[in-house]
Amino acid sequence: MSARNRELLGLIPASLLVTAGFAAVFIQQGSLSNVSLTYGAIFLGLCVAAHVFLRIALPYADPYLFPLVAVLACFGLVMVYRVDVTLARQQAQWFVVALGLFVATVVFVRDYRKLEQYRYLIAAGSLALLVLPRLPGIGAQVNGAYLGVRIPGVFVFQPTEFAKIGIVVFLASYLRDTRQVLVAGARRVAGITLPPLKHFGPLLVIWGVAMLLLVVIRDLGSSLMFFGAFLALLYVATSRLSFVVVGLLLFAGGAWYLGTHVPHVVDRVDVWLDPLDASRYRSTGYQIANSLFAQADGGLLGRGFGQAFLVTPNGGALLPAPQTDLIYAVIVNELGLAGAVAVLVTYLLFVQRGFKIALLARDSFSTLLAVGLTAVFALQVFVIVGGVTNVIPLTGVTLPFVSYGGSSILANFVLLALLLLVSDRARRPS
Amino acid sequence: MRLFGVIVLLFALLVAWTSRWTVFDAKALRDNALNARPLIAQLHVRRGAILAGDGTVLARSVRGPRGTYGRSYPTGSLFGHPVGYSDVSLGQLSGIERYRNDVLSGQGGSELGSLADQLQGKRQQGDTVITTLDPAAQRIAEQQLAGTGAGAVVALDPRTGAVRVMASTPGYDPNTIGKPGVFRALNSAGSGAPLLDRATQSSYAPGSTFKVVTAAAAIDAGRYTPDSVVNGDSPKTISGVPMHNDLNTSWGDISLSTAMTNSVNTVFGQIGEALGKRTMADYMRRFGFYRRPPLDYPADEMLASGERLNGRLLPVQSPQVDVGRMAIGQDKLAVTPMQMAMVVAAIANGGRLMAPHLTDRVVDPDGRTVMRVAPSVWSTPISARTAAEVNQMMRNVVESGTGTAVQLPGIQVAGKTGTAEIGTLGANLTQPSFVAFAPADNPRIAIAVTVERSQGGFGGTVAAPIARAVLEALLR
Numbered sequence: 028m029s030a031r032n033r034e035l036l037g038l039i040p041a042s043l044l045v046t047a048g049f050a051a052v053f054i055q056q057g058s059l060s061n062v063s064l065t066y067g068a069i070f071l072g073l074c075v076a077a078h079v080f081l082r083i084a085l086p087y088a089d090p091y092l093f094p095l096v097a098v099l100a101c102f103g104l105v106m107v108y109r110v111d112v113t114l115a116r117q118q119a120q121w122f123v124v125a126l127g128l129f130v131a132t133v134v135f136v137r138d139y140r141k142l143e144q145y146r147y148l149i150a151a152g153s154l155a156l157l158v159l160p161r162l163p164g165i166g167a168q169v170n171g172a173y174l175g176v177r178i179p180g181v182f183v184f185q186p187t188e189f190a191k192i193g194i195v196v197f198l199a200s201y202l203r204d205t206r207q208v209l210v211a212g213a214r215r216v217a218g219i220t221l222p223p224l225k226h227f228g229p230l231l232v233i234w235g236v237a238m239l240l241l242v243v244i245r246d247l248g249s250s251l252m253f254f255g256a257f258l259a260l261l262y263v264a265t266s267r268l269s270f271v272v273v274g275l276l277l278f279a280g281g282a283w284y285l286g287t288h289v290p291h292v293v294d295r296v297d298v299w300l301d302p303l304d305a306s307r308y309r310s311t312g313y314q315i316a317n318s319l320f321a322q323a324d325g326g327l328l329g330r331g332f333g334q335a336f337l338v339t340p341n342g343g344a345l346l347p348a349p350q351t352d353l354i355y356a357v358i359v360n361e362l363g364l365a366g367a368v369a370v371l372v373t374y375l376l377f378v379q380r381g382f383k384i385a386l387l388a389r390d391s392f393s394t395l396l397a398v399g400l401t402a403v404f405a406l407q408v409f410v411i412v413g414g415v416t417n418v419i420p421l422t423g424v425t426l427p428f429v430s431y432g433g434s435s436i437l438a439n440f441v442l443l444a445l446l447l448l449v450s451d452r453a454r455r456p457s
Numbered sequence: 458m459r460l461f462g463v464i465v466l467l468f469a470l471l472v473a474w475t476s477r478w479t480v481f482d483a484k485a486l487r488d489n490a491l492n493a494r495p496l497i498a499q500l501h502v503r504r505g506a507i508l509a510g511d512g513t514v515l516a517r518s519v520r521g522p523r524g525t526y527g528r529s530y531p532t533g534s535l536f537g538h539p540v541g542y543s544d545v546s547l548g549q550l551s552g553i554e555r556y557r558n559d560v561l562s563g564q565g566g567s568e569l570g571s572l573a574d575q576l577q578g579k580r581q582q583g584d585t586v587i588t589t590l591d592p593a594a595q596r597i598a599e600q601q602l603a604g605t606g607a608g609a610v611v612a613l614d615p616r617t618g619a620v621r622v623m624a625s626t627p628g629y630d631p632n633t634i635g636k637p638g639v640f641r642a643l644n645s646a647g648s649g650a651p652l653l654d655r656a657t658q659s660s661y662a663p664g665s666t667f668k669v670v671t672a673a674a675a676i677d678a679g680r681y682t683p684d685s686v687v688n689g690d691s692p693k694t695i696s697g698v699p700m701h702n703d704l705n706t707s708w709g710d711i712s713l714s715t716a717m718t719n720s721v722n723t724v725f726g727q728i729g730e731a732l733g734k735r736t737m738a739d740y741m742r743r744f745g746f747y748r749r750p751p752l753d754y755p756a757d758e759m760l761a762s763g764e765r766l767n768g769r770l771l772p773v774q775s776p777q778v779d780v781g782r783m784a785i786g787q788d789k790l791a792v793t794p795m796q797m798a799m800v801v802a803a804i805a806n807g808g809r810l811m812a813p814h815l816t817d818r819v820v821d822p823d824g825r826t827v828m829r830v831a832p833s834v835w836s837t838p839i840s841a842r843t844a845a846e847v848n849q850m851m852r853n854v855v856e857s858g859t860g861t862a863v864q865l866p867g868i869q870v871a872g873k874t875g876t877a878e879i880g881t882l883g884a885n886l887t888q889p890s891f892v893a894f895a896p897a898d899n900p901r902i903a904i905a906v907t908v909e910r911s912q913g914g915f916g917g918t919v920a921a922p923i924a925r926a927v928l929e930a931l932l933r
Contacts, residue, residue, distance in 0.1 A: 413467075413471060
């Protein structure tokens with residue numbers, strides 16, 4: 028069976044899932060109408076359209092990535108629909124725009140290796156995007172972190188979502204160039220292999236940028252995501268574990284220092300260490316405490332679609348940001364541990380396909396690009412799910428393809444397009 | 458590829474932590490006081506109704522905003538005490554609402570049953586509790602008590618233990634208890650303690666109504682008969698201190714029965730001394746003293762009756778107990794109206810004390826009776842013969858003694874008055890009470906009435922008319 032036929036087959040469960048999901052939510056609301064079927068049909072139509080496009084444009088690309096994304100996206104649509112019908116409609120519209128951007132990426136960045144020529148431009152642009160939310164007048168502070176840029180009348184644009192792709196492209200390109208010197212010039216100091224000082228500088232700069240991110244956008248999660256992706260790339264590029272260890276130690280040291288000295292970060296760490304502290308419950312601890320309560324309420328099998336309590340009797344938010352940051356808590360509440368594990372496994376399958384693409388790639392830039400994109404994707408899932416489950420301090424990033432949010436969907440479809448481009452080139456018979 | 462291994466490890470961490478919250482720590486999280494979900498969940502449950510014996514709705518759930526339910530009490534303050542209240546904003550329950558909370562909120566069924574309901578898409582719905590209460594008689598009891606300020610009436614069916622009336626004034630309206638400030642106002646000093654259920658939670662000096670217990674003990678122990686002659690002069694030295702009869706009347710040598718008819722203190726004081734603390738303690742326990750009434754009602758809304766010192770129960774055998782004065786219902790006796798109703802119910806029922814109960818049956822939303830409270834003998838404090846003899850003595854009280862005010866045309870009533878002195882000597886403050894059952898030859902109702910305070914009133918003049926009105930409502 029050809030790759031594209033397998034992909035088409037893979038789309039069937041996705042469309043069944045979205046129809047069944049909407050039907051379940053509608054039954055809960057007491058009015059099963061043909062709207063659920065309409066949603067399912069439109070979604071299936073979009074998927075088939077995208078599939079036909081892939082058939083023509085990227086016939087050799089990995090057949091499993093797109094169905095996996097379709098499953099996640101339709102699952103996310105059902106969850107957002109359950110939280111707020113209006114948001115779900117907007118989310119569906121964002122999907123249409125995102126598919127357009129997806130097609131545009133495949134068409135215009137067809138030879139993605141040309142991106143290497145613009146790497147410093149991309150790096151500068153990405154950094155600018157990251158700093159944008161701190162600029163007065165347009166920055167939007169969410170939960171104390173600077174992650175959004177308010178575009179009046181349209182939406183709050185989240186530049187980190189796009190910056191993550193730009194930075195991965197830059198790092199992949201930069202490391203492809205310098206990997207040889209990093210390895211060849213390495214010296215052993217006190218039993219640890221260190222890269223040559225000349226090239227150690229740029230690495231320190233990247234570490235510094237990650238730390239700066241922590242201070243500037245006040246967000247441990249984003250900075251962990253970027254730095255983690257960098258370490259993954261560094262490891263793949265040089266095959267030196269010691270570089271990674273040194274990097275981790277540097278990051279841990281920096282995070283510890285900031286976590287004990289920068290007031291906002293200190294608050295976050297305090298809440299993380301004792302999420303159920305009664306004195307903080309009404310203020311900084313409310314979000315994480317209710318996230319944990321919601322998960323406990325879900326138990327092993329969950330309460331079922333539409334059964335979680337999201338608002339208090341007087342209309343206040345019982346679970347804040349249920350459609351974005353805390354959507355994982357809603358999933359656990361309604362589908363239980365079982366449903367949550369299913370979602371995590373879906374992400375793992377996506378990550379596995381991503382690394383598979385990296386293995387098959389024929390040139391080192393392609394390999395590094397696929398590794399970087401996959402790693403940053405996986406780390407984003409880890410950062411938000413880890414935050415919601417209190418493995419790490421909670422930060423406001425989205426759950427890719429599932430959370431509500433235009434920037435997130437657009438950026439992740441671009442990420443998908445790049446991975447498919449790499450895959451198509453790698454698997455194309457020469 | 459090692460990198461994928463690291464990612465798998467990180468995700469395993471996520472699964473582990475999710476399991477921690479959903480499974481391992483779930484119970485602690487659900488019980489956490491900060492967690493508002495259990496309370497909100499209760500709001501979404503349609504609680505079962507609470508009905509009177511004749512089907513009158515005493516409490517029901519009404520639809521509120523956003524799929525929630527509120528509680529409505531159509532009879533207002535009338536059944537405020539026995540039915541109690543269920544208020545989510547207060548996070549509190551009382552009375553039957555509290556005692557039967559499991560079935561009312563639909564948590565009575567098995568775990569498997571509720572899972573089956575969930576699969577069938579049924580909303581959690583509570584069972585209906587049908588009580589033994591009689592609204593017409595309850596209303597008359599409340600009206601009668603209201604004229605006296607504060608007090609309580611308990612009426613039981615002596616044959617089954619069914620509680621027909623459980624009234625306490627002052628009362629409160631359970632419909633308004635959740636409104637801002639109301640609960641605090643009801644609990645404030647000077648409010649007259651309207652939340653206190655005086656039928657089960659307040660204890661009073663029973664006065665001469667307790668002579669029924671003394672007489673039953675004296676006869677059942679085989680030491681006296683109704684015809685035993687005792688000298689009823691006044692004063693008599695009891696426990697080293699002179700005891701007086703009412704108006705200091707000296708009755709000469711009289712029978713026990715005559716002493717009961719005229720409530721002669723010195724006779725019962727001597728009998729108490731003669732029986733001794735052990736025998737008195739034994740019979741009191743048999744009638745239910747020294748433990749909480751075996752009523753289907755929240756334990757901490759009931760009080761055990763007996764001798765009390767500084768609010769704590771004092772054993773009858775204690776040297777601090779004056780058994781002669783205890784025998785006439787004075788000393789440090791503190792008895793709930795419910796306990797006195799149980800005493801007369803046992804005498805009325807041939808010596809067998811039926812366990813009192815407020816719930817008749819529980820019916821599920823499909824109309825099936827899931828639980829029925831069967832009448833059960835709680836104890837047999839005295840023999841049938843003793844019961845018959847005390848019954849006759851109590852008839853005499855109503856026919857020709859201190860209790861004539863309770864007489865009902867066509868129905869023979871047996872009763873006993875009580876007038877305890879309270880407050881400082883000479884203040885002339887009394888605590889009138891009355892116990893009775895009727896019809897005397899085949900009792901269907903046993904009743905205890907206590908009025909908290911009266912300016913010089915007697916059991917026979919203040920409490921007996923209340924008993925009469927309630928008996929009339931229940932027997933006609």
